[in-house]
Amino acid sequence: MNGYPFNRRRATAAHLPLGERRDARFYGKHILSVSQFTRTDLEYIFAVADEMRIMVERVGTFDLLKGKILANLFYEPSTRTSSSFTAAMERLGGSVIPINEVRYSSVAKGESLPDTVRTLEAYSDVIVLRHPETGAAALAARYARKPIINAGDGTGEHPTQALLDLFTIREELGRLEGLTVTMLGDLKYGRTVHSLARLLALYGARINYVSPEILRMPREIVEELERQGIPQREYTMLDDVLAETDVLYVTRVQKERFEDLDEYEQVKDAYVITTETMKRAKPAMILMHPLPRVSEIALDVDLDPRAAYFRQVEYGLYVRMALLAMVLGKA
Amino acid sequence: MNGYPFNRRRATAAHLPLGERRDARFYGKHILSVSQFTRTDLEYIFAVADEMRIMVERVGTFDLLKGKILANLFYEPSTRTSSSFTAAMERLGGSVIPINEVRYSSVAKGESLPDTVRTLEAYSDVIVLRHPETGAAALAARYARKPIINAGDGTGEHPTQALLDLFTIREELGRLEGLTVTMLGDLKYGRTVHSLARLLALYGARINYVSPEILRMPREIVEELERQGIPQREYTMLDDVLAETDVLYVTRVQKERFEDLDEYEQVKDAYVITTETMKRAKPAMILMHPLPRVSEIALDVDLDPRAAYFRQVEYGLYVRMALLAMVLGKA
Amino acid sequence: MNGYPFNRRRATAAHLPLGERRDARFYGKHILSVSQFTRTDLEYIFAVADEMRIMVERVGTFDLLKGKILANLFYEPSTRTSSSFTAAMERLGGSVIPINEVRYSSVAKGESLPDTVRTLEAYSDVIVLRHPETGAAALAARYARKPIINAGDGTGEHPTQALLDLFTIREELGRLEGLTVTMLGDLKYGRTVHSLARLLALYGARINYVSPEILRMPREIVEELERQGIPQREYTMLDDVLAETDVLYVTRVQKERFEDLDEYEQVKDAYVITTETMKRAKPAMILMHPLPRVSEIALDVDLDPRAAYFRQVEYGLYVRMALLAMVLGKA
Numbered sequence: 001m002n003g004y005p006f007n008r009r010r011a012t013a014a015h016l017p018l019g020e021r022r023d024a025r026f027y028g029k030h031i032l033s034v035s036q037f038t039r040t041d042l043e044y045i046f047a048v049a050d051e052m053r054i055m056v057e058r059v060g061t062f063d064l065l066k067g068k069i070l071a072n073l074f075y076e077p078s079t080r081t082s083s084s085f086t087a088a089m090e091r092l093g094g095s096v097i098p099i100n101e102v103r104y105s106s107v108a109k110g111e112s113l114p115d116t117v118r119t120l121e122a123y124s125d126v127i128v129l130r131h132p133e134t135g136a137a138a139l140a141a142r143y144a145r146k147p148i149i150n151a152g153d154g155t156g157e158h159p160t161q162a163l164l165d166l167f168t169i170r171e172e173l174g175r176l177e178g179l180t181v182t183m184l185g186d187l188k189y190g191r192t193v194h195s196l197a198r199l200l201a202l203y204g205a206r207i208n209y210v211s212p213e214i215l216r217m218p219r220e221i222v223e224e225l226e227r228q229g230i231p232q233r234e235y236t237m238l239d240d241v242l243a244e245t246d247v248l249y250v251t252r253v254q255k256e257r258f259e260d261l262d263e264y265e266q267v268k269d270a271y272v273i274t275t276e277t278m279k280r281a282k283p284a285m286i287l288m289h290p291l292p293r294v295s296e297i298a299l300d301v302d303l304d305p306r307a308a309y310f311r312q313v314e315y316g317l318y319v320r321m322a323l324l325a326m327v328l329g330k331a
Numbered sequence: 332m333n334g335y336p337f338n339r340r341r342a343t344a345a346h347l348p349l350g351e352r353r354d355a356r357f358y359g360k361h362i363l364s365v366s367q368f369t370r371t372d373l374e375y376i377f378a379v380a381d382e383m384r385i386m387v388e389r390v391g392t393f394d395l396l397k398g399k400i401l402a403n404l405f406y407e408p409s410t411r412t413s414s415s416f417t418a419a420m421e422r423l424g425g426s427v428i429p430i431n432e433v434r435y436s437s438v439a440k441g442e443s444l445p446d447t448v449r450t451l452e453a454y455s456d457v458i459v460l461r462h463p464e465t466g467a468a469a470l471a472a473r474y475a476r477k478p479i480i481n482a483g484d485g486t487g488e489h490p491t492q493a494l495l496d497l498f499t500i501r502e503e504l505g506r507l508e509g510l511t512v513t514m515l516g517d518l519k520y521g522r523t524v525h526s527l528a529r530l531l532a533l534y535g536a537r538i539n540y541v542s543p544e545i546l547r548m549p550r551e552i553v554e555e556l557e558r559q560g561i562p563q564r565e566y567t568m569l570d571d572v573l574a575e576t577d578v579l580y581v582t583r584v585q586k587e588r589f590e591d592l593d594e595y596e597q598v599k600d601a602y603v604i605t606t607e608t609m610k611r612a613k614p615a616m617i618l619m620h621p622l623p624r625v626s627e628i629a630l631d632v633d634l635d636p637r638a639a640y641f642r643q644v645e646y647g648l649y650v651r652m653a654l655l656a657m658v659l660g661k662a
Numbered sequence: 663m664n665g666y667p668f669n670r671r672r673a674t675a676a677h678l679p680l681g682e683r684r685d686a687r688f689y690g691k692h693i694l695s696v697s698q699f700t701r702t703d704l705e706y707i708f709a710v711a712d713e714m715r716i717m718v719e720r721v722g723t724f725d726l727l728k729g730k731i732l733a734n735l736f737y738e739p740s741t742r743t744s745s746s747f748t749a750a751m752e753r754l755g756g757s758v759i760p761i762n763e764v765r766y767s768s769v770a771k772g773e774s775l776p777d778t779v780r781t782l783e784a785y786s787d788v789i790v791l792r793h794p795e796t797g798a799a800a801l802a803a804r805y806a807r808k809p810i811i812n813a814g815d816g817t818g819e820h821p822t823q824a825l826l827d828l829f830t831i832r833e834e835l836g837r838l839e840g841l842t843v844t845m846l847g848d849l850k851y852g853r854t855v856h857s858l859a860r861l862l863a864l865y866g867a868r869i870n871y872v873s874p875e876i877l878r879m880p881r882e883i884v885e886e887l888e889r890q891g892i893p894q895r896e897y898t899m900l901d902d903v904l905a906e907t908d909v910l911y912v913t914r915v916q917k918e919r920f921e922d923l924d925e926y927e928q929v930k931d932a933y934v935i936t937t938e939t940m941k942r943a944k945p946a947m948i949l950m951h952p953l954p955r956v957s958e959i960a961l962d963v964d965l966d967p968r969a970a971y972f973r974q975v976e977y978g979l980y981v982r983m984a985l986l987a988m989v990l991g992k993a
Contacts, residue, residue: 060787061729061757067392069421071414080781083733083759087785090731090757095392095421097414098429098760111623119411119622122645123418125391291781292773314784398723400752402745426723426752428745429760442954445961450742450953453976454749456722 027329030141031149033157034195039202046167048322048331049315053171056091056318063093064330071097071124073116074151075131080291081151081161084313085128088320097124114143121146126327129153147327155191160323161290162195164316169247171315172286172308176200182208182241185251185271185296187217192290193251194221201230208241209234212267215253238271242280248273249288250296274298278306288312358660361472362480364488365526370533377498379653379662380646384502387422387649394424395661402428402455404447405482406462411622412482412492415644416459419651428455445474452477457658460484478658486522491654492621493526495647500578502646503617503639507531513539513572516582516602516627518548523621524582525552532561539572540565543598546584569602573611579604580619581627605629609637619643689991692803693811695819696857701864708829710984710993711977715833718753718980725755726992733759733786735778736813737793742953743813743823746975747790750982759786776805783808788989791815809989817853822985823952824857826978831909833977834948834970838862844870844903847913847933847958849879854952855913856883863892870903871896874929877915900933904942910935911950912958936960940968950974 025041037045055062070089074082077100086096099120113131117140120127127144129137130151137150137157152158170176181200183193187209197207198221207230209217216234225232235241242248250273258264273287278301281287289297289309301307325331356372368376386393401420405413408431417427430451444462448471451458458475460468461482468481468488483489501507512531514524518540528538529552538561540548547565556563566572573579581604589595604618609632612618620628620640632638656662687703699707717724732751736744739762748758759782775793779802782789789806791799792813799812799819814820832838843862845855849871859869860883869892871879878896887894897903904910912935920926935949940963943949951959951971963969987993 059729061731067390069392069418079761079778083761083782083785086759087731090759097417097421099410099414111625115622115624116410118641119644120414122641123414123648291777293777294773310780310784313781317785398721400723400749428748428752430741430745431762442956446953446955447741449972450975451745453972454745454979 026323026326026331028147029327030137030144030147031159031323031327032137032141033150034159034162034199036159037163037199042163042166042199042202045163045319045322045326046170048326049167049318050171052091052318052321052325053315056321061091061093064325065089065092065094065328068092068094068126068328069097069124070094070324071099071120071127073099073120073127073129075129075136078130078152080313081130084316085149085151085320085324088317088324091317092321092324094125094324113140117144117148126324149323149327152191155189157195158191159195160316160320161192162199163323164312164319165192165196165249165288165290166199167319168288168308168312168315169286172311173246173284176203176205178204179246180206180208180241180244181247181249182210182238182245183217183249183251184210184238184273186215186253187211187251188215189254190251190290193249194218196249197221197225201225201228204230206231208232208245210236210238210241210271212236214263215267238277239280242277243282245281246285247288248281248285251290252292252294252296269295272296272298273301275300275304277301278304281306357654357657357662359478360658361468361475361478362490362654362658363468363472364481365490365493365530367490368494368530368533373494373497373530373533376494376650376653376657377501379657380498380649381502383422383649383652383656384646387652392422392424395656396420396423396425396659399423399425399457399659399661400428400455401425401655402430402451402458404430404451404458404460406460406467409461409483411644412461415647416480416482416651416655419648419655422648423652423655425456425655444471448475448479457655480654480658483522486520488526489522490526491647491651492523493530494654495643495650496523496527496580496619496621497530498650499619499639499643499646500617503642504577504615507534507536509535510577511537511539511572511575512578512580513541513569513576514548514580514582515541515569515604517546517584518542518582519546520585521582521621524580525549527580528552528556532556532559535561537562539563539576541567541569541572541602543567545594546598569608570611573608574613576612577616578619579612579616581624582621583623583625583627600626603627603629604632606631606635608632609635612637688985688988688993690809691989692799692806692809693821693985693989694799694803695812696821696824696861698821699825699861699864704825704828704861704864707825707981707984707988708832710988711829711980712833714753714980714983714987715977718983723753723755726987727751727754727756727990730754730756730788730990731759731786732756732986733761733782733789735761735782735789735791737791737798740792740814742975743792746978747811747813747982747986750979750986753979754983754986756986775802779806779810788986811985811989814853817851819857820853821857822978822982823854824861825985826974826981827854827858827911827950827952828861829981830950830970830974830977831948834973835908835946838865838867840866841908842868842870842903842906843909843911844872844900844907845879845911845913846872846900846935848877848915849873849913850877851916852913852952855911856880858911859883859887863887863890866892868893870894870907872898872900872903872933874898874933876925877929900939901942904939905944907943908947909950910943910947913952914954914956914958931957934958934960935963937962937966939963940966943968 072085089096121144126147128149128151129140131153134154134156136153141148150159187193253268255264286308287306403416420427452475457478459480459482460471462484465485465487467484472479481490518524584599586595617639618637734747751758783806788809790811790813791802793815796816796818798815803810812821849855915930917926948970949968
């Protein structure tokens with residue numbers, strides 16, 4: 001975590017000793033959607049995430065959640081998200097029940113999500129849920145007595161990704177207000193950019209959308225932000241907005257989203273970031289990506305200090321540690 | 332675990348401090364079959380399970396098995412049982428080696444179960460084994476120097492399920508003697524009801540079997556219990572015995588057991604429990620199910636306080652904690 | 663670990679208290695290939711492995727790596743190796759992120775190994791990598807800031823297996839110098855014997871190769887050892903060298919290595935060890951096998967105290983504990 005230039009801000013919000021604040025706002029609550037958070041909530045989450053970062057850098061692991069058990073319930077595989085939550089729980093001294101094989105298990109025998117959740121909450125203190133169907137996390141939460149954290153449900157929400165994206169910007173650029181954020185690539189199917197746009201709206205960002213015509217940001221999101229007075233503009237060429245961009249958020253054009261593979265082949269290389277691209281960008285901007293990356297960012301861009309995507313992974317750890325601690329009343 | 336009405340009995344058997352009784356009866360022993368237990372054994376297991384329940388309710392997790400390692404060896408997937416043992420070990424402060432991918436592993440290369448067991452016991456202190464073939468646990472135990480706990484071997488035994496079923500009845504109804512237990516559904520292929528019937532025989536229960544003709548309780552079990560003087564009767568209609576039933580144990584008619592799918596379609600809805608059914612049942616009876624449930628119990632029955640099946644899951648945790656502690660000499 | 667007769671040697675190298683030597687030689691280093699080790703390195707590894715053995719025999723588990731996290735990244739399944747590293751980390755009080763499902767994950771979406779490694783090192787302190795492609799571990803190490811331990815990369819290296827093989831010989835026979843080692847079976851495709859041969863060369867062993875013509879030891883290895891002055895001879899019949907053998911290392915003729923299955927059927931039973939074979943072997947020799955075994959060693963040979971292969975598994979645990987502790991600066 002050392003040596004990158006944009007980290008102008010450090011946590012100062014730790015006004016009470018770790019473990020002594022039982023936050024009524026999040027204790028026992030579900031984390032289902034970015035729409036549940038106010039700006040005050042976000043500031044609180046980020047302050048706790050900052051504490052987590054300091055503790056990890058200082059001692060690596062600590063026993064804040066010792067004795068707590070996380071059921072990591074993944075109905076579809078996601079090594080990245082699953083590993084991040086596992087690491088978050090282990091760095092807090094807790095334990096994990098990994099459930100990655102749902103397709104071979106009870107569920108395959110026809111068990112409903114509510115029954116699975118009511119079984120797992122007998123074993124665990126908090127459930128992280130990844131599910132291919134939109135609304136699955138809300139359904140689970142209706143039945144669960146233990147907190148549910150939505151780790152992505154279909155084309156719906158992936159709130160912890162959006163939170164870590166926002167936390168990355170805040171840590172890297174030192175502020176969230178007054179920024180110009182450009183989202184690039186597949187803006188239609190990428191739930192990541194949908195949720196991030198909604199969160200950025202709370203901070204009055206200017207947002208540029210750069211995508212092929214067929215992958216434009218959905219109308220309902222654009223209109224939702226319009227009603228909040230957020231300046232948004234749509235482009236097909238990155239160069240139109242690159243010079244003014246503080247945050248360039250690149251997304252992968254996912255092959256599996258296309259029914260017509262010809263269409264995929266046509267657009268997949270249209271928005272590739274190279275070292276040439278970076279030469280035309282601001283010296284103090286950051287380049288983000290939710291990963292996994294395929295070819296949309298050239299490998300030699302990794303050496304550019306503005307390439308923040310691997311640091312973004314690490315910020316994700318701190319945000320997930322914060323959320324786990326908060327819903328378990330230990331933040 | 333609060334708020335259900337039938338918990339008339341609490342553990343009082345903890346006559347020695349936790350961790351100071353090294354029980355010669357179970358220390359280092361395998362848990363292979365319900366037939367290995369006397370009534371005294373069962374009372375001891377349940378007393379330890381009661382202690383586990385109290386500790387979990389009080390502190391969640393404790394370090395009774397800190398430093399001990401469980402190899403959780405599942406040759407066929409069973410999220411439910413696997414998670415239960417993982418949680419049991421973690422709540423006791425121990426660690427788990429999860430082995431869920433046996434179909435892709437050494438075994439696929441032709442390794443025998445005895446070799447696999449002798450390998451894993453070099454890494455672990457106790458092995459939980461789930462295997463599709465009857466007799467697998469006994470075979471493993473012949474070679475193992477570390478305790479083997481049978482977590483289900485084919486159509487053979489699933490002793491920890493039977494123990495948790497019995498423990499559920501004891502905790503919920505406050506006694507095991509003098510009960511009328513009705514088993515419903517697939518009594519032919521359900522190893523759960525086979526083992527439970529054998530354990531109930533130790534307590535002199537009256538047992539009713541209600542099933543379609545083609546799914547009747549196997550003759551050898553009926554005859555075995557007959558020799559012990561257990562009153563057993565067979566029915567095809569639940570209403571014949573519902574009013575006298577203290578424990579209604581519902582099992583799933585498993586599609587995968589049928590060679591003829593027409594036969595399955597014919598019987599699958601024959602024994603569905605609804606709120607109407609529950610109106611005709613005793614006010615102080617309990618409704619049990621080994622889960623996963625598909626459609627054999629209607630969802631609105633879940634709200635009935637007599638519906639004990641999710642509490643049953645929790646009792647399973649305590650029983651498995653008890654067994655792990657006992658075979659490792661820490662009960 | 664008790665009761666076998668050849669353990670003439672015990673660790674005496676623990677000249678400093680555990681946890682107080684920060685070994686500059688291995689701290690933060692990758693473990694990629696046997697060729698990176700000098701004899702001094704090996705002696706140091708084995709001394710630490712001896713300490714690990716003593717600690718495990720005494721207390722089972724201890725907190726040397728408490729708070730450290732191992733990412734166990736397996737691109738191809740290997741229950742044995744994966745479980746061994748998991749156990750090693752857990753016996754040292756550390757935690758594990760198990761990643762066994764790589765074929766369904768980000769990688770399936772096209773993510774490169776360097777990106778996966780740079781993601782996982784944000785979550786963990788050390789990465790164990792198993793990969794089907796030769797050179798994968800070296801590639802990962804070029805990008806990783808955290809130590810990579812190669813747990814097998816294709817037909818390339820499997821250095822921890824070679825180290826545990828050598829450690830087994832040292833512990834069982836009390837020395838590594840002046841031994842006659844006979845390697846039997848598939849010497850062409852078995853990376854195990856390739857790496858072991860290279861390590862034995864450091865100690866001036868005499869090496870016999872016994873294999874079918876089509877499975878002979880590769881020329882480049884034979885020539886490499888020849889240049890070091892190691893006496894090597896090739897045979898097709900075990901009886902030619904059995905009587906002089908101190909270490910008989912049997913390997914499995916792996917079906918999956920053969921394109922022509924007829925060829926496999928022809929040779930698979932050619933080198934089976936039976937109790938008859940053992941009668942003609944030295945009384946103080948040892949019989950080794952990397953496991954899994956299929957039929958190349960008859961089951962009743964297991965009862966022979968010279969059969970060291972299950973003890974070999976246990977030595978593997980100690981060697982892997984040593985390596986983890988060393989690269990994390992805690993040996």
